[in-house]
Amino acid sequence: MSNVSRAPRRALRASPSPARLAAAIAAAIALVAAYTTAAAAPSSGPAAAGAGLAEMPAGSPRLLTEPFLQRPERSSVRVVWLTNFPGVLHEVIVGDRVQRLAPATTERMQRMLEDASSRSPATEGLGLAEVVARPVWRHEAVVSGLLPNRRVPYRVRSVAADGSVHESGVYTLQPLPTRGQPLKILLTSDQQNRYGFPAAMQKVEQMFGPLDAVLLAGDYVDNPRQASEWFDRFDPAWRNTPGAPGTRPFPNARPAFFPSLQGTYDRLFPEFPWRGGAILQHAPKFGAIGNHEQPGRYRPNARVAVNSGTQTANIGYMDNDPQPRWYAEMRYEDLKAQVNPSGDPAVREQWIRDHSHDWEVHRQLWTHPEGPEGEQYYVQRIGDVAIAVMNVSRIWRTFNVRPQDRGKFTEFVAENRNPDEWGFGDFHFERFDRDSPQFRWLRETLASPLFRGAKYRIVVAHHTVAGLGDNAMPVHADNVMHLDYTDESGAAKTRVVRMPGDSAGRAAVFRAEVLPLLDRVTRVRYEYPLSEDIWKHDIEPLLVDARVQLVHIGHSHVYSRVVGRDAPGLTYLETSSAGNTFGAFWTQPDGTPWRGALRGGGTGLFAPDSPWDKANYPRTDDPFGRQPVYPTLANPMQLWAGEPQPVPFVSSNDISTFSILDTGMGAVRSFAIDLRNPQAEPIEFDRFHLDTGRGPRR
Ligand SMILES: [Fe+2]
Ligand SMILES: [Fe+2]
Numbered sequence: 001m002s003n004v005s006r007a008p009r010r011a012l013r014a015s016p017s018p019a020r021l022a023a024a025i026a027a028a029i030a031l032v033a034a035y036t037t038a039a040a041a042p043s044s045g046p047a048a049a050g051a052g053l054a055e056m057p058a059g060s061p062r063l064l065t066e067p068f069l070q071r072p073e074r075s076s077v078r079v080v081w082l083t084n085f086p087g088v089l090h091e092v093i094v095g096d097r098v099q100r101l102a103p104a105t106t107e108r109m110q111r112m113l114e115d116a117s118s119r120s121p122a123t124e125g126l127g128l129a130e131v132v133a134r135p136v137w138r139h140e141a142v143v144s145g146l147l148p149n150r151r152v153p154y155r156v157r158s159v160a161a162d163g164s165v166h167e168s169g170v171y172t173l174q175p176l177p178t179r180g181q182p183l184k185i186l187l188t189s190d191q192q193n194r195y196g197f198p199a200a201m202q203k204v205e206q207m208f209g210p211l212d213a214v215l216l217a218g219d220y221v222d223n224p225r226q227a228s229e230w231f232d233r234f235d236p237a238w239r240n241t242p243g244a245p246g247t248r249p250f251p252n253a254r255p256a257f258f259p260s261l262q263g264t265y266d267r268l269f270p271e272f273p274w275r276g277g278a279i280l281q282h283a284p285k286f287g288a289i290g291n292h293e294q295p296g297r298y299r300p301n302a303r304v305a306v307n308s309g310t311q312t313a314n315i316g317y318m319d320n321d322p323q324p325r326w327y328a329e330m331r332y333e334d335l336k337a338q339v340n341p342s343g344d345p346a347v348r349e350q351w352i353r354d355h356s357h358d359w360e361v362h363r364q365l366w367t368h369p370e371g372p373e374g375e376q377y378y379v380q381r382i383g384d385v386a387i388a389v390m391n392v393s394r395i396w397r398t399f400n401v402r403p404q405d406r407g408k409f410t411e412f413v414a415e416n417r418n419p420d421e422w423g424f425g426d427f428h429f430e431r432f433d434r435d436s437p438q439f440r441w442l443r444e445t446l447a448s449p450l451f452r453g454a455k456y457r458i459v460v461a462h463h464t465v466a467g468l469g470d471n472a473m474p475v476h477a478d479n480v481m482h483l484d485y486t487d488e489s490g491a492a493k494t495r496v497v498r499m500p501g502d503s504a505g506r507a508a509v510f511r512a513e514v515l516p517l518l519d520r521v522t523r524v525r526y527e528y529p530l531s532e533d534i535w536k537h538d539i540e541p542l543l544v545d546a547r548v549q550l551v552h553i554g555h556s557h558v559y560s561r562v563v564g565r566d567a568p569g570l571t572y573l574e575t576s577s578a579g580n581t582f583g584a585f586w587t588q589p590d591g592t593p594w595r596g597a598l599r600g601g602g603t604g605l606f607a608p609d610s611p612w613d614k615a616n617y618p619r620t621d622d623p624f625g626r627q628p629v630y631p632t633l634a635n636p637m638q639l640w641a642g643e644p645q646p647v648p649f650v651s652s653n654d655i656s657t658f659s660i661l662d663t664g665m666g667a668v669r670s671f672a673i674d675l676r677n678p679q680a681e682p683i684e685f686d687r688f689h690l691d692t693g694r695g696p697r698r
Contacts, residue, residue: 053300056114058135059122061085061160064231065258066168067092068280070367072176076144077284078367081156081168082109082231083137084122089159090139094173096153104141104156111360112136112227113300115314119235119254120228121268131300131314134227140367146175151210151282171281172210177383182664184208185385186279189217189462189554189576192292193229195253196579196656197260199673201277203682204658205263207671210282211660213382214261217554217575218290218393218462221257223319224361225295230257234268248579248654248675249273273678286368286380289391290462290555293362294429296322296395298354306421307404307412322357322395324427327419330507331355357395357429372441376430379445384663386454388445388548390438390461391430392476392535397423399600401610408474409605409612411524419514425479425526433478434538435501442539446546455692456663458550459543465535466564466572466626468649469556470582473599474528474616475623476535483514484523484611492522494611530616536624540567549690550661550668557582559650559657559670561686564626569691572626573668577650577657579675584651585620586628593620594647631686636672639683650685657685666690 064082071078079092079102090104114123115131122134139158146152151172158166177183186204191197204211221229233256243249250272259265259276266275295318302313311317332339332352340347353360363375368389371378376391398405403413406423415421432438445451464471481497497513499506531537543551544567554576562572586594598606598619605612606619622628628648637643641652650657650672659670670686 053113053131053133056123056126056128056132056134058084061087061158061162061164061166063156063158063166063168064136066262066264066278066281067154067156067171068258068262069173069282069284070140071369072174072284074148075146075175076142077146077173077175078140078142079104079154079156079173080138080140080367081158083139083158083160083166084135085158085160086137087139087158087160090141090156092141092143092154092156094143094152094154100145102141102143104139106137106139107364109136109138109227109361109364111225111298113225113315114227117314117316118226118228118233120232121234122228122232124236130312136227136231138364143173146173148175148178149181150174169278169281171278173282176381177212179384181212181383183212183383183385183661185382185661185663186211186214186283187217187552187573187575187659187661187668188214188578189288189290189552190219190557190578190580191216191257191260192219192222192580193233193254193256194557194578194580195248195251195255195653196673196675198255198265198272198274198276199675199678200578200656200658201260201279202263202274203277203671203673204279204660205277207682208660211279212283213385214279214283214285215387215458215460215552215661216285216287217460217552218288219292219554219576220287220290220362222292223295223315224293224359225319226315228256230365232256232259232268238269239271246676249678285366286382286387286389286460287366288389288460288462289359289362289376289393289429291393291396291429292319293359294322294357294393294395295319295361296357298358306415307406308414320395320397322429323355323422324424324506325352325356326503326506327422327424327510328352328356329503330510331420333507359429371445372437373430377438377441379448379451381450381454384455385458385661386451386456387458387460388442388451390432390442390459392428392432392461392463392465393430394426394428394463394476395423396471397426399603399605401604401612408479408528409526413523416521416524417518419510419518422524425481426474426528427479428476431501432539433501433534439538443542446542446548451546456550456661456690457546457548458552458661459548460552462554464553464556464574465539465551466553466622466624467556467558467560467562467574468584468586468620468622468628469558469560469574470585470599471556472585472623473618475530475533477528477530477532478534479526479528480532481514482525482527482611483517483521484525485517485520486522487520525611527613528616529613530618530623533623540564540570543570544568547691549692558584559672559686560584561629561631561648561688562622562626563629564624567626571629571668571688571690573659575657575659575670577652577655579656580653581651584647584649586647586649587620588645629688631670633687634672634683634685636674636683636685640672640674640676658682666692
C-alpha cells in the first residue's frame with residue numbers, strides 16, 4: 001500500500017471574499033507553531049526525513065513546482081504541488097467566474113537530499129561537504145464534482161507562516177474522459193535531466209495543447225533522492241559554454257524534471273532556447289517504475305570499505321548500490337537480535353529496505369492507481385484506452401568483466417568472500433516470472449472486462465524488453481550464478497547455482513550452496529540464458545492472446561519500433577530518445593553493424609577465452625529477431641545525423657523525439673526536432689495505426 005496520505009473527499013466550498021481570506025490566513029498563522037511542528041515532524045521510525053542528517057536551509061518560501069494532476073476518476077482528479085515550506089494554508093482554486101476551493105493535505109517529503117554534486121540555486125554557496133536533508137513539502141487536494149470531457153480552469157495557493165501568499169499559474173483540469181472521446185496521450189520516458197527534454201515538451205504543448213494523459217515509462221530522474229534533479233538543477237557555469245555555431249546551444253545544460261515537463265525552465269536558465277512545456281499541469285501522468293526509481297542501500301555519509309578502497313556513501317554512490325531484497329531479508333534474520341530487539345515489524349521493514357533498495361520517493365511523490373502491491377503495477381482505463389503498467393525494472397550495471405568490476409556478469413574479485421558487498425548482477429527489483437504475484441495480476445488484468453473491452457490495449461514497462469537498444473541484452477532472465485572455485489585437489493571447477501523465485505528459497509540455496517564454497521571461490525559470474533527470457537517466454541504470449549497492440553518501453557534512450565512475426569498486431573515502441581542516446585545496435589542490409597557498434601563494446605565478456613556463453617548475448621538486433629520498422633514519413637537520422645541511407649531508429653544526441661497516441665486517428669504519431677537549430681519546427685517522421693480489427697481471443 002502507498003503511504004501517501006489521501007486528501008479527504010470533501011465537497012468544494014465557495015470561494016471566500018478577500019476579507020474572509022485575510023481573516024482565515026491570520027487565524028491560520030496564529031496556529032502556525034503547532035501546525036508547522038505537526039507537518040514538519042518526520043513520521044516515526046527510521047524512515048524519518050532527516051534522521052541523522054544535517055538539514056540545509058529551506059530558503060525563502062516558494063513553490064517548488066507548478067501543480068500537476070494525478071489519478072483522475074469519474075468525477076474527480078487530484079492536484080499535487082510541492083513547496084519549500086510547510087505553510088499554513090494550501091488549496092486549489094477551481095473555476096473561472098464562480099470559484100470553489102478544494103483544501104489540500106500536507107506532508108513532508110522523506111529522503112529529499114542534496115550533496116556536493118548538487119547544482120542548484122538552493123545549494124549555491126552552501127559548500128556542501130556531505131549529504132544533507134532538503135526541506136520539501138507535498139500538498140494534495142481532491143477536486144470533485146467535475147463533469148466528464150469538460151475542462152475547468154484552476155490554480156493553487158499556498159500561504160507560508162510569514163503570511164506570504166504563493167500562487168501558481170492558471171491551468172485546466174478534467175476528470176477521466178469517457179468512452180468514444182478522442183484522446184491525445186503523450187508517450188515518453190527517461191527524462192533524467194537530459195538535454196533535449198525541454199525542447200520536446202515545449203513542442204508538444206505548442207502542437208497539441210492540453211493532453212488527456214501522459215504515459216511515462218520510467219526513469220524520471222537519475223537520482224530520485226537528489227531534490228534538485230526534480231526542481232531546480234542549474235549551474236551558472238553552463239552559461240560559459242554557449243556552444244559553437246551549428247551545434248547544440250549550451251551543451252552542458254542538464255534540465256530538471258519539473259521545469260522540463262511544466263514549461264518553467266526559463267525561470268532558471270532564461271538564455272536556454274527552450275523553456276519546456278506545460279504538460280503535467282493539464283494532463284494526469286501514469287508512470288512505470290524504472291531502474292532509476294529504485295535507489296540502493298541507504299547509508300548517507302558512511303565510509304564504505306569496498307573493492308580494496310574506501311568510498312563515501314553520497315547520493316550517487318547509494319543510488320548504484322542496491323542488493324536484492326531476499327539477501328537483505330536473509331541478513332536481517334542473522335542480525336535481528338541486535339537491530340530490532342523488540343521485533344517491531346515497521347523496524348524490520350525499514351531495515352530491509354535500507355539494506356536493499358526502495359522506491360519511497362516515487363511512492364510518496366506520485367499518486368498512481370494501485371494494484372495488489374500498491375503502485376508497483378496497476379491497471380487504468382482512460383476512455384477507449386486501457387493501460388497495464390508493470391514493474392519489470394532491474395538494476396543497471398556495467399558490461400565490464402575486469403577483476404575490479406561489480407557488473408552484470410561479475411563481482412569485485414576483492415570481495416569474493418564478502419557477499420555483503422556483492423551486487424548480484426542485474427537483478428530484477430520485482431518478480432514477474434510465471435510464479436509471481438505480478439504475473440498472476442497481469443493474467444487476470446488482461447482477461448478482465450475493463451481491459452478486454454477497451455479499443456486500445458497498452459502495456460507500459462520501463463525496461464528495453466525488445467528492440468535495438470543497448471539494454472536489449474542481456475535478456476530478462478533471472479541471472480544464473482556461476483561460482484568458479486578450486487577444489488581440495490587444486491582442480492578448477494564451476495558450480496552453477498540455480499535459485500528459486502521466492503525469497504526464502506533463495507536464502508536457503510545461498511546458505512546451502514554458496515556460503516560453504518566462499519573460501520575457495522576464484523570468480524563469481526552470472527549468465528542470462530536467452531532460453532530463459534521471462535518476457536519473451538512468459539509475458540509476450542499473454543499479450544498476444546489479449547491482443548495488446550502496443551508495449552511502451554524505455555531505458556536504452558533510443559527511438560526504436562519493432563514487431564515480431566510470432567506476435568501479430570503487437571508493436572514494441574521505445575520512446576526514450578530525447579537528445580541523449582545509448583546507441584542503436586543494428587545489422588545493416590549489407591551485413592555489417594551500423595557504425596561498427598556492438599553491444600557490450602570491447603569488454604572481456606567477448607574475448608575468445610572468456611568463460612561466458614556468448615550465444616546468450618546478441619551484439620546487434622533484437623535478441624529474438626523481432627523486426628525493426630523504418631519510420632514511415634521521414635528519416636531524422638538521414639536528415640540530421642549524416643546517414644546516407646534510411647535507418648529503422650533514431651539514435652543521436654542532436655535529435656529529440658516525442659510520440660503522441662491520437663485515438664481519434666487510431667495512430668501513434670512521432671515527431672523529431674533538430675536540437676542544433678532552435679528555430680526549427682518538429683517534423684512528423686513516423687506514424688503507425690493500432691490494429692483495432694481484432695478483439696481479444698475468447
Ligand atoms: Fe532505465
Ligand atoms: Fe534511462
